Amino acid sequence: MKLLSQLFIIGIGLSLFSCTQRTEEDRFIDNLMDKMTLEEKLGQLNLLVGGDIVSGTTKDQGSDSLFISGKVGGVFNVKGVEAVSRLQHLAVEHGPHGIPLLIGADVVHGYETVFPIPLALSCSWDTTAIENMARISAIEATADGVNWNYSPMVDICRDPRWGRIAEGSGEDPWLGSVIAKAYVRGYQGNNMKSDSTMMACVKHFALYGAAEGGRDYNTVDMSLQRMFNYYLPPYKAAVEAGCASLMTSFNLINGMHATADKWLIEDVLRKQWGFEGMTVTDFNSIPEISTFGITEKENAAALALKAGSDMDMVSGLYIKTLKDAIQRGEADEALVDKACRRVLQAKMRLGLFENPYKYCRPERLDRDMYTDAHRATAREIAAETFVLLKNDNSLLPLAKKGKIALIGPLANAGNNMCGCWSGYCRAEKHESLLQAFKNAVGNKAEIIYAPGSNIYYDETTQRNAAGMRQLERGDDNAMHREALNAAAKADIIVAAMGESADMSGESASRAELTIPDTQRELLRKLAATGKPVVLLLFTGRPLVLDWENDNIPTILNVWFGGSEAAGAIADVVFGEKNPCGKLTTTFPRSVGQIPLYYNHLMSSHPDPQDGVFNRYCSNYIDMSNEPLYPFGFGLSYTSFEYGTAEIKNNEIRVDIKNNGTVAGTEIVQLYIRDKVARIARPVKELKSYRHVSLNPGETKQISFTITPDMLGYYDAQLDYICEPGVFEIMVGPNSRDLQYLEFSLTE
Numbered sequence: 001m002k003l004l005s006q007l008f009i010i011g012i013g014l015s016l017f018s019c020t021q022r023t024e025e026d027r028f029i030d031n032l033m034d035k036m037t038l039e040e041k042l043g044q045l046n047l048l049v050g051g052d053i054v055s056g057t058t059k060d061q062g063s064d065s066l067f068i069s070g071k072v073g074g075v076f077n078v079k080g081v082e083a084v085s086r087l088q089h090l091a092v093e094h095g096p097h098g099i100p101l102l103i104g105a106d107v108v109h110g111y112e113t114v115f116p117i118p119l120a121l122s123c124s125w126d127t128t129a130i131e132n133m134a135r136i137s138a139i140e141a142t143a144d145g146v147n148w149n150y151s152p153m154v155d156i157c158r159d160p161r162w163g164r165i166a167e168g169s170g171e172d173p174w175l176g177s178v179i180a181k182a183y184v185r186g187y188q189g190n191n192m193k194s195d196s197t198m199m200a201c202v203k204h205f206a207l208y209g210a211a212e213g214g215r216d217y218n219t220v221d222m223s224l225q226r227m228f229n230y231y232l233p234p235y236k237a238a239v240e241a242g243c244a245s246l247m248t249s250f251n252l253i254n255g256m257h258a259t260a261d262k263w264l265i266e267d268v269l270r271k272q273w274g275f276e277g278m279t280v281t282d283f284n285s286i287p288e289i290s291t292f293g294i295t296e297k298e299n300a301a302a303l304a305l306k307a308g309s310d311m312d313m314v315s316g317l318y319i320k321t322l323k324d325a326i327q328r329g330e331a332d333e334a335l336v337d338k339a340c341r342r343v344l345q346a347k348m349r350l351g352l353f354e355n356p357y358k359y360c361r362p363e364r365l366d367r368d369m370y371t372d373a374h375r376a377t378a379r380e381i382a383a384e385t386f387v388l389l390k391n392d393n394s395l396l397p398l399a400k401k402g403k404i405a406l407i408g409p410l411a412n413a414g415n416n417m418c419g420c421w422s423g424y425c426r427a428e429k430h431e432s433l434l435q436a437f438k439n440a441v442g443n444k445a446e447i448i449y450a451p452g453s454n455i456y457y458d459e460t461t462q463r464n465a466a467g468m469r470q471l472e473r474g475d476d477n478a479m480h481r482e483a484l485n486a487a488a489k490a491d492i493i494v495a496a497m498g499e500s501a502d503m504s505g506e507s508a509s510r511a512e513l514t515i516p517d518t519q520r521e522l523l524r525k526l527a528a529t530g531k532p533v534v535l536l537l538f539t540g541r542p543l544v545l546d547w548e549n550d551n552i553p554t555i556l557n558v559w560f561g562g563s564e565a566a567g568a569i570a571d572v573v574f575g576e577k578n579p580c581g582k583l584t585t586t587f588p589r590s591v592g593q594i595p596l597y598y599n600h601l602m603s604s605h606p607d608p609q610d611g612v613f614n615r616y617c618s619n620y621i622d623m624s625n626e627p628l629y630p631f632g633f634g635l636s637y638t639s640f641e642y643g644t645a646e647i648k649n650n651e652i653r654v655d656i657k658n659n660g661t662v663a664g665t666e667i668v669q670l671y672i673r674d675k676v677a678r679i680a681r682p683v684k685e686l687k688s689y690r691h692v693s694l695n696p697g698e699t700k701q702i703s704f705t706i707t708p709d710m711l712g713y714y715d716a717q718l719d720y721i722c723e724p725g726v727f728e729i730m731v732g733p734n735s736r737d738l739q740y741l742e743f744s745l746t747e
C-alpha cells in the first residue's frame with residue numbers, strides 16, 4: 001500500500017508537470033478556440049445521424065448550411081467515401097476555421113467482411129484473433145471514410161434475456177477486460193494518425209448490461225462493490241488500453257441517468273481512471289434525462305454537460321439550448337470549452353487537421369474491401385468461435401457420404417448469417433449454409449434441403465423478430481411435412497435452427513429463451529424419426545436447451561458467424577476444423593434461474609449440491625441450481641485428459657494430454673477464490689487461461705504463475721486491496737470440472 005501511495009504521489013506530480021507543458025498541438029487548439037464563437041464551439045459538440053445526408057443528395061437534417069455555418073462536429077451512418085468527402089469538404093473548405101468532421105459508424109464485428117458477433121468472438125478466448133478482426137474492420141471502415149468506431153461494447157451481462165448480450169464478451173469481467181484491450185489495439189493501432197486506423201469508442205458507460213428483467217433500456221440499480229468488482233473492469237481496461245473515446249449509456253444507475261451522472265463520468269472515469277479522451281452520449285440520450293423525470297427538458301443539456309458528456313448524439317439540445325442556459329446562469333461556458341477542446345483533440349489525434357481527406361481515397365476500396373485475405377481470416381476466426389455443446393457417439397464430424405438432410409429456416413438464409421451489427425455487409429455475396437454444404441461434399445454425398453418451418457408460428461412475432469432481414473414465410477404444417485419427407489430419404493439430419501439474426505442485438509429482449517415454437521416442434525418430429533440429428537444452433541444469446549440436451553445427440557452452437565460463416569460451419573461439420581470454442585456465458589436450464597452466473601457469491605444456507613431438493617437450503621423446489629452448460633464449457637472432436645495439477649510457490653503446473661485420434665486445441669482455465677476476505681468474495685473467478693494445441697497422443701505441460709493482480713479486489717470502501725491469506729486455486733476445462741489446490745499469500 002505504501003508503494004501504491006508513493007506511486008500515486010509521483011503520478012500527481014507527473015500530471016501537474018504535464019499540465020504546465022503545452023505541446024504544439026495544445027497551442028494549435030488554444031489558437032483555434034480563441035477564434036471560435038460560443039455557437040461554433042457548441043457546433044463541435046453536435047453529432048448528426050446520416051439519414052437523409054447518407055447519400056449526400058437530400059438536404060434535410062444535415063442540410064449543407066449546418067456544415068457551412070459550423071453547427072456540426074461530426075456525423076455517423078454516412079456511408080461511402082463520396083458522401084464523406086462531400087461533407088468534409090463543406091466543413092473544411094466552407095465552414096468557419098476549416099474544422100474537419102468526425103465520421104462515426106458502428107463497426108462492431110466487421111465492416112463488409114463480417115466476423116462473428118462479439119459474444120461468439122469471445123468464445124474463441126483468442127485475443128490475437130479479436131485484435132486481428134478489429135484491425136481488418138479498421139482497414140475496411142477507414143477505406144470507406146469512417147474515422148470513429150462505436151466499439152468495443154464491453155457491457156458485462158448476466159441475463160441472456162437482454163438481446164444486447166450478443167454485442168459484448170459475456171459475463172466475466174476479467175476475460176471481458178483482456179478482450180476489450182484487444183479490440184482497442186486492433187482499431188486504433190499504435191498510431192491513430194495512420195489512414196487505416198480509427199478512433200475506438202468504448203460503450204455503453206456504464207452497466208447497461210444489467211438492465212432489470214433483461215429488458216433493454218431498463219433501470220440498473222447496483223451496489224458499488226458489485227459495480228467496481230464485476231461490471232466496471234472492462235470499461236477501465238479499454239481506457240487503460242488508450243481508447244480515445246467513450247459512449248455513455250441509456251440506463252439509469254441508482255436513480256441517475258448515466259449521461260447526467262457526474263460521479264460516474266467526472267469522478268470515476270476522468271479523475272480515478274485518468275481518461276483524457278472525449279465522451280459522447282448514446283442516441284438521443286439527453287432529452288431522455290427529462291423522460292426519466294430527473295430534470296425539465298430545457299435543463300437536460302446543462303445537466304449532461306456538467307456531468308461530463310462532451311458530444312450530443314442526435315438530440316441537438318446542446319446546440320439549441322446551452323447558449324440560453326449559459327445566459328440564464330444555468331450552464332457554465334467553461335465546460336463547453338472543455339468539451340470542445342476534447343472533441344478537437346480527438347480530431348487532432350486522428351490527424352484530421354493535417355489531412356481531412358485522409359480517409360477519402362476511393363482507390364482504397366478495391367484494394368482493401370472484402371478482400372480474399374480478409375474473408376479467409378474471417379472464416380478461420382468464425383470456426384474458432386463455435387462451441388460444441390454435445391456430441392454423443394462422435395456424430396460430428398460427418399463423413400462426406402450418403403444422404404444428408406439439411407433442414408431448417410436458417411439453412412438457406414445467407415442474409416441471416418451475419419448477426420446484429422452487420423449494416424455494411426453485402427448479404428447477396430454471402431454463401432448460405434446449403435451452398436457451403438454442397439460445395440464441401442461435392443459429388444461424394446447428396447444434400448437434401450427443406451426449409452422445414454417458419455421462425456415462429458405467429459406471423460406478428462416473426463415480424464417482431466425479423467427486424468430488417470425478413471424471412472420468407474410458408475405454411476408450417478406443409479413445411480414440417482416436406483421436412484419429414486426429406487428426413488425419411490436421408491441417413492442423417494442436420495437441423496439449422498434457432499434465432500434469426502435480429503432476435504438479438506438492440507431492442508431484442510426475449511422473455512422465453514427456447515428455440516422458437518414451430519422450429520422446436522419440428523425438431524421434436526425430426527428426433528422422433530429415430531435418425532441421428534445434429535443441431536446447428538444459430539443464436540445471439542444463451543438459450544434454454546434442456547429438451548434438446550436430453551433428446552438431440554449433437555449440438556454445435558454456431559452463433560452468428562459473419563459473412564464467411566457458412567464455409568466455416570461446413571469446415572467444422574465435415575471435420576476440416578476441430579471446434580475449440582468455450583462459452584463465455586452460462587447457459588441456464590430455465591429462464592427462472594436467471595440471473596445465473598458462475599462467479600456468484602456464496603448464499604446463506606448454501607445448497608449442498610447433492611442433486612436433490614433440500615428444505616431450508618438455497619435451492620429451487622422444481623429445478624437444480626446448476627446451469628445446463630457452465631461458463632467455460634465446450635467440447636472438441638478429441639478428448640483431453642488433465643493430469644494432477646501441482647503448485648509450487650506461486651507456479652501451477654498441469655499436464656494436458658490429447659487422448660483422441662485427431663489434433664485439437666484445449667483452453668485450460670485457472671480460477672481463484674479468496675477464501676476469507678473483508679467482504680464476501682465469489683466462489684471462483686477466472687484469472688488466466690492458455691490455449692494448448694495437441695496432436696493425438698501428445699502431452700504438454702501448462703503452467704500458470706499467480707501474480708498479485710489475480711488476488712486483489714475492491715472492498716466495501718472501494719479501496720483496491722490484496723489481503724494475505726489462503727486462496728483456493730482451481731484448474732480445469734471449464735468453470736465446473738475443476739481440480740482444487742491452495743495458495744497462501746503472506747504479509
Ligand code: NOJ
Nearest residue numbers: 106150203204282283506
Ligand atoms: C444506439 C446504440 O445503443 C449504440 O450502441 C450505437 O452506437 C448508437 N445507437 C449509434 O448507432
